[in-house]
Each structure stands twice: as structure tokens, then as C-alpha cells.
Amino acid sequence: MIDSFAFYDNPKLVKRLVRxxxxxxxxxxxxxxxxxxxxxxxxxxxxxxxxVFLSPAGFLGNILxxxxxxxxxxxxxxxxxxxxxxxxxxxxxxxxxASAQLTLRQHQKDIPIAGIFAMAxxxxxxxxxxxxxxxxxxxxxxxxxxxxxxxxxxxxIGLIFAKFGQQSRVDNFxxxxxxxxxxxxxxxxPLLIVLVLTFLIHVIYAVIRTFEVDTMVxxxxxxxxxxxxxxxxxxxxxxxxxLSAWLGFPELLNVPSSMFSGELYAxxxxxLTHKSNWEIPYPFTPSALYNGFANFGGVGVTLAxxxxxxxxxxxxxxxxxxxxxxxxxxxxxxxxxxxxAVMILNPIYLLPTLLLxxxxxxxxxxxxxxxxIPPLAYPIPVNTPGILGPLMxxxxxxxxxxxxxxxxxxxxxxxxxxxxLADRVDQQLADKRKGGDDRExx
Amino acid sequence: MKLSKKYWLIVIFFAILTLILAIFxxxxxxxxxxxxxxxxxSRMSPVIMIxxxxxxxxxxxxxxxxxxxxDHRNHSLIKxxxxxxxxxxxxxxxxxxxxxxxxxxxxxxxHDGYSNxxxxxxxxxxxxxxxxxxxSFNNFKGIGHSNGGxxxxxxxxxxxxxxxxxxxxxxxxxxxxxxSEPTSRKTQMLSDFEKYRSRIPESLIVYSVAGSENYVEDxxxxxxxxxxxxxxxxxxxxxxxxITVTGKLSEHSDLPQNRQVLDLIERYILNQLAQDDxxxxxxxQPANNNN
Numbered sequence: 001m002i003d004s005f006a007f008y009d010n011p012k013l014v015k016r017l018v019r020x021x022x023x024x025x026x027x028x029x030x031x032x033x034x035x036x037x038x039x040x041x042x043x044x045x046x047x048x049x050x051x052v053f054l055s056p057a058g059f060l061g062n063i064l065x066x067x068x069x070x071x072x073x074x075x076x077x078x079x080x081x082x083x084x085x086x087x088x089x090x091x092x093x094x095x096x097x098a099s100a101q102l103t104l105r106q107h108q109k110d111i112p113i114a115g116i117f118a119m120a121x122x123x124x125x126x127x128x129x130x131x132x133x134x135x136x137x138x139x140x141x142x143x144x145x146x147x148x149x150x151x152x153x154x155x156x157i158g159l160i161f162a163k164f165g166q167q168s169r170v171d172n173f174x175x176x177x178x179x180x181x182x183x184x185x186x187x188x189x190p191l192l193i194v195l196v197l198t199f200l201i202h203v204i205y206a207v208i209r210t211f212e213v214d215t216m217v218x219x220x221x222x223x224x225x226x227x228x229x230x231x232x233x234x235x236x237x238x239x240x241x242x243l244s245a246w247l248g249f250p251e252l253l254n255v256p257s258s259m260f261s262g263e264l265y266a267x268x269x270x271x272l273t274h275k276s277n278w279e280i281p282y283p284f285t286p287s288a289l290y291n292g293f294a295n296f297g298g299v300g301v302t303l304a305x306x307x308x309x310x311x312x313x314x315x316x317x318x319x320x321x322x323x324x325x326x327x328x329x330x331x332x333x334x335x336x337x338x339x340x341a342v343m344i345l346n347p348i349y350l351l352p353t354l355l356l357x358x359x360x361x362x363x364x365x366x367x368x369x370x371x372x373i374p375p376l377a378y379p380i381p382v383n384t385p386g387i388l389g390p391l392m393x394x395x396x397x398x399x400x401x402x403x404x405x406x407x408x409x410x411x412x413x414x415x416x417x418x419x420x421l422a423d424r425v426d427q428q429l430a431d432k433r434k435g436g437d438d439r440e441x442x
Numbered sequence: 443m444k445l446s447k448k449y450w451l452i453v454i455f456f457a458i459l460t461l462i463l464a465i466f467x468x469x470x471x472x473x474x475x476x477x478x479x480x481x482x483x484s485r486m487s488p489v490i491m492i493x494x495x496x497x498x499x500x501x502x503x504x505x506x507x508x509x510x511x512x513d514h515r516n517h518s519l520i521k522x523x524x525x526x527x528x529x530x531x532x533x534x535x536x537x538x539x540x541x542x543x544x545x546x547x548x549x550x551x552x553h554d555g556y557s558n559x560x561x562x563x564x565x566x567x568x569x570x571x572x573x574x575x576x577x578s579f580n581n582f583k584g585i586g587h588s589n590g591g592x593x594x595x596x597x598x599x600x601x602x603x604x605x606x607x608x609x610x611x612x613x614x615x616x617x618x619x620x621x622s623e624p625t626s627r628k629t630q631m632l633s634d635f636e637k638y639r640s641r642i643p644e645s646l647i648v649y650s651v652a653g654s655e656n657y658v659e660d661x662x663x664x665x666x667x668x669x670x671x672x673x674x675x676x677x678x679x680x681x682x683x684x685i686t687v688t689g690k691l692s693e694h695s696d697l698p699q700n701r702q703v704l705d706l707i708e709r710y711i712l713n714q715l716a717q718d719d720x721x722x723x724x725x726x727q728p729a730n731n732n733n
Contacts, residue, residue: 063466268605272475272482310449323452330456378475379605387460388467395475396468 008421032099033339041336043087044328050081062381092150096122103158114161118154121198148248164190234286245299248344271377283375293364294357296386298334301356304411486579494588499548518543524565556631563596584612591617599638613649618667646679653692662694
């Protein structure tokens with residue numbers, strides 16, 4: 001029994017993971033995430049202050065009745081929310097910039113214009129005036145939801161510059177302006193290649209948008225999600241959402257709050273008319289079950305992950321990341337942790353992030369079926385701490401709170417061996433670096 | 443391998459925080475549920491009215507008096523005035539057990555024009571939020587005279603987003619959906635209304651009443667402008683019915699006192715009670731309940 005849980009000591013597995021970590025793209029991706037960790041952290045705190053505290057719909061704003069004693073909350077909400085908009089809300093272009101520069105450094109080059117060009121290219125791809133909707137820019141392409149696309153664009157542009165660009169030295173501030181000019185012309189070839197490619201994608205995307213294929217897709221999806229659910233869709237939806245977050249493309253994260261809203265209303269209506277939430281018509285409707293039990297600390301039950309890191313990890317940096325992200329993760333905002341603990345496209349964490357939400361939902365629905373706890377029928381404030389979600393959603397039933405605590409403890413126990421595995425992999429990588437034959441510079 | 447002391451402290455801190463928030467959260471959740479249950483159980487279904495431009499909260503006094511004289515149900519009349527400063531003043535008495543009070547919302551800024559209608563819709567939204575806090579109801583009916591109908595339309599498209607409260611029926615009386623322009627020239631307001639029409643609740647039943655002194659207008663508003671309401675409501679709401687009233691008292695400002703219009707309100711907007719029930723206090727079954 002103990003042996004099967006000690007897979008983190010399996011040298012073969014560790015070796016494979018080390019090799020995966022040394023793939024060029026994965027190296028760039030992981031470093032990009034670490035570079036952007038502070039940006040995500042600032043954004044997460046701005047989100048907390050604005051949407052959890054300064055909004056009457058947010059958890060703290062609701063509990064503390066912010067509306068009644070701080071009537072100017074709306075102004076401050078917008079002012080603080082702007083900070084979120086330029087950090088997490090604009091992180092994909094930053095990812096393009098960082099990953100282009102890191103790719104070049106991987107090839108022992110340093111061309112400052114490449115990073116700027118990567119960021120500009122990324123912005124250009126998705127910026128269209130064709131379908132001029134009152135001059136509103138569709139910001140979703142720039143947010144953390146499209147993070148991995150930004151990294152990919154930056155990586156591609158970095159490769160083009162690495163192949164065709166001219167090496168320039170790092171300490172070139174002493175150069176005369178004439179020399180800077182000539183450097184610029186040296187790099188004309190990669191610049192043009194990137195420009196043409198970017199512009200082509202920009203045009204293709206403009207065509208897609210003009211024919212409103214993108215809205216048709218999202219409308220079709222919305223229509224699909226407005227039918228009645230069944231238990232299978234609930235499980236599949238959870239896996240798809242977690243997987244998309246793991247891939248660095250959490251575009252689907254917002255789906256569960258809006259999906260099957262008809263069932264949610266029917267549940268609420270029934271519970272209110274009958275003054276009881278035990279016999280509602282759709283006890284296993286996905287969004288209630290998923291938001292309630294599968295989302296402690298945000299997608300992938302990351303609250304358990306944070307506690308597991310604090311408990312058993314021996315990497316000081318990882319523990320620091322966990323401490324810094326603890327408050328946002330408590331309120332289900334886990335971007336800082338995703339980046340700081342390099343969770344995106346990290347095979348170590350794939351299994352627990354994917355399966356723990358499903359496990360939680362299955363256990364919870366079994367308890368609901370056995371009438372141990374009531375189903376979650378009532379609406380809860382925005383960004384209610386995941387661990388309190390079931391308590392609030394059941395209208396203050398303490399047993400659901402106990403169940404969520406027990407589920408969290410199990411989740412922590414499951415995460416612990418994976419954190420140990422990550423430690424082993426990191427240790428080996430560090431040893432290799434000391435060994436000397438590594439190409440990595442830093 | 444052991445959890446260091448510092449990290450223990452962090453975990454303990456969060457555990458305590460969770461407990462405190464859990465206690466607060468549970469209380470809050472219980473109270474919210476209670477509030478929502480009271481609302482759900484409530485049998486009150488008020489008629490919320492908005493007068494047209496240049497009119498005050500007293501605009502519908504005669505209409506309510508006439509209806510009370512006709513149906514003997516003694517509807518209460520509550521007047522809500524919204525000042526430009528944001529102050530909201532309630533006047534009038536709510537009769538106990540009144541299931542169908544009339545609530546009139548008037549504005550200090552009662553001027554004409556699209557920009558004012560937007561402002562008035564925002565003011566109406568504030569008043570509506572106060573009304574729903576003060577009186578617990580889960581559905582209501584709307585009547586808008588003239589620009590009041592336009593304010594209602596803007597409110598439905600831009601503000602009204604309730605989980606528990608339903609607008610069941612809306613009657614607009616002489617509302618110039620295209621101001622005084624001919625149908626061939628759509629105003630900015632009408633095209634905006636059409637743009638966001640999908641936000642209007644689909645379960646709503648809408649009656650648009652037009653007055654006509656001759657074949658074209660009611661003295662102030664073009665018939666065609668009232669008829670333009672079809673571009674907004676038709677095929678969006680459950681039923682959209684257009685009615686034209688002619689004859690005595692069919693001038694624009696007389697419409698709220700017009701005998702035919704009063705009959706329409708009684709028949710289509712007010713809840714139907716058993717004819718032999720003068721008090722209106724018998725338990726009344728909402729149509730959609732238990733079947």
C-alpha cells in the first residue's frame with residue numbers, strides 16, 4: 001500500500017520528467033510563467049480588492065454590506081479593477097514578449113526589438129476595427145485565458161529571430177546611435193518575415209470575425225448548454241474545464257457560472273416555494289455541483305495544493321510562491337499559483353488537477369443522493385471562498401461544511417506525493433546544472 | 443519533511459479565518475434564503491406606473507380613483523418621487539393586505555428627449571430597487587404613459603435583471619417609439635431599442651395603446667410612431683398586442699382618463715378576481731402554481 005503511494009521515488013519516472021522539463025519549448029514556457037508571476041500576483045490582489053471587497057455582489061462586499069457604509073464603492077471598484085485589467089487582463093501580450101526574449105536567450109542571442117515585436121504582433125493578430133463595435137476592443141484575447149497562445153506566438157517569433165536575426169551584445173548602451181541604426185537594418189529580414197506572417201493571421205482572423213464565426217460558435221455552445229444536463233455532462237464538463245486550464249487556455253473557466261441556468265432557476269424556484277432545498281428538481285446540475293465541490297481554491301482544487309506545498313515541499317521558492325498566493329487562492333483566484341508553481345503543461349500535476357474535482361463531485365453527489373447533505377440550490381456571492389461555497393449554497397447547512405473540510409483533507413493527502421515528485425525532479429535538474437554540461441545560462 | 447513553525451502559523455491563520463467567515467457566511471446565507479422565501483411567498487403584485495414628460499407623480503390620481511370606483515378593490519396609491527440629487531421620497535399609504543397597489547414613479551427631471559429618457563431610466567432603476575426592498579413581491583405589472591413607456595423599454599433593456607422578480611405585463615399608452623419622425627427615418631433611440639431588444643424578457647406580455655383623433659395622430663404623437671413599437675417587441679416578447687382607441691377623450695393627454703383605456707387596464711393588466719369578491723382578500727391562486 002505504502003509502495004504504490006511512493007511512486008515519487010521511482011527513478012525512471014523522475015528521469016522522464018526531467019527530460020520533459022528540458023524540452024526547449026517547455027523551458028521557455030516555464031521561465032515565462034516564472035517571469036510573469038509577480039504580474040499575476042498584483043493582478044490577483046487587485047481582483048480581490050475590487051471584486052471581492054468593493055463590489056456588493058462580491059463575498060466580502062456582501063457580508064460586510066459595503067453598499068450601506070461606503071457609497072463611493074463603485075468609483076474605487078473601477079479604479080482598482082483597472083490594475084487587474086493591465087495585469088492579468090493583458091498578460092497574453094506580456095507572455096509573447098517574455099517568451100520571445102527567453103527563446104532568443106536560449107539560443108545565446110539578445111535582440112531587444114524581438115520582444116517588443118512579439119508583443120506588438122500578438123496585439124495585432126486580434127485587434128480589428130473591421131467589425132467596429134463602437135470602438136470596443138475585444139479584450140478577452142489579451143487576458144490570461146489566452147496565455148498559452150501568447151507564449152506560442154512569442155516562441156515562434158523568437159525562433160525566427162534566432163535563425164535570421166543578427167546577434168547584438170547585451171552591454172551595447174555605449175554604442176553610437178549610428179550603430180543602433182545599422183543593427184536595426186541587420187534585423188530587417190526577421191522583422192519582415194514576422195510582419196508578413198502576423199499580418200496574414202490578422203487578415204484570416206478578420207475574415208472569421210466579419211462572418212461572425214466566432215460568435216456563432218459561442219452561441220451554438222450556449223444553446224447546447226441550455227438544454228437539460230445529465231450526470232455524464234457534469235463529469236465531462238469538469239474534466240474539459242480543468243484540462244483547458246492545465247493547457248494554459250482557460251477560456252472555458254466562465255462556462256460553469258452560466259451553463260444550464262434554466263435548471264438553476266428551477267431549483268431556486270422550487271426551494272423557495274417549498275421552503276426546503278432537499279427535493280429540488282435538478283440536484284446534480286453541473287454548475288452547482290462543480291462550483292460547490294470541485295473548485296476549492298479555483299480550478300483544480302488548488303487550495304489543497306497550496307497546503308500540500310506548505311506541508312511537505314523542500315523547495316524554498318515554491319513555498320514562497322505558495323505563501324504569496326495563499327490569500328488569492330483562498331478566494332478562488334489561482335493565476336499566481338498556476339504561474340509561480342509552473343502548473344501549466346506540467347505533467348506532474350495533470351492527474352491530481354484533473355481527477356480531484358471529479359472525485360469531490362462524485363463523493364458529494366453520493367452524499368446528496370443518500371440525503372446526508374442537501375443539494376446546493378441557493379445563489380452564492382461572487383468569489384466566495386471555495387471551501388465556504390457548499391455552506392452558503394445550501395443555505396447555511398453545517399454538515400455540508402464538514403463534508404467540504406473532509407474532502408479538502410483528502411485532496412491534500414492526494415496532492416502530497418505529487419509535490420514530493422516535483423521536489424525530486426527539481427533536485428535532479430539542479431544537480432545536472434551543477435554538473436556543468438548544461439546549455440542553460442541561468 | 444516537517445511543516446516548519448512559520449507555515450503552521452499560516453495554515454492555522456487560514457483555518458481560523460475560514461471558521462469566522464463560515465459563521466458569518468452561514469448567517470448571511472440563512473438570512474438571504476429567508477428574504478427570498480418571503481418574496482417567493484408574497485402574493486403582492488403591484489402595478490408600477492411611469493408618467494410621461496412634463497408630468498408629475500400625481501399624473502395617475504384620477505386614473506386610480508376611477509379604477510377604484512369601478513372595481514371596488516380599493517387599490518392603494520403610492521407615489522415615489524426621484525429627485526435629481528438622488529433623493530427618493532415615498533408618499534401614500536399602503537393598505538394592509540393590498541395585493542395590487544398602484545405605485546407611481548415620477549422624476550424631478552421630467553423633460554423630453556432621448557438623453558433625458560436614459561437618465562430617467564437610471565433614476566427609475568434606483569427607485570425600483572428601493573421599491574423592491576420596501577415591499578416584498580415577486581412579480582409586477584408595468585404601465586407607462588407617453589415617454590413613460592420609453593423609459594420602461596430602456597429600463598428593461600439596460601437595467602432590469604432580476605432573478606426572482608418578474609415583469610408579467612406591460613402596457614404603454616401613446617408611447618412615441620420613434621418620437622415624431624416618420625417610420626422611414628428611424629431615430630437613434632428606436633435603433634438602440636432594436637439593437638438591445640433581445641434583453642427584454644421573453645415571458646412578457648405587452649400591450650401598446652395608441653390614441654387617434656383623426657387617422658394620423660392623437661394631437662401630439664403620430665400614430666405611426668406608436669406603431670413602431672412592433673420593431674422592438676414583436677417576436678421578442680410572448681405576446682405583443684397593438685390597440686388603437688378613438689372617439690371621445692382620445693387626445694394624447696386624455697388617454698389615461700379614457701374610459702376604453704381604463705377598461706383595457708382592468709381587463710388586461712390587473713389580476714382577475716372572482717366577480718363576487720368585493721374585498722379581494724380571498725386567497726388567489728397564481729396561474730402558474732401547482733398544476
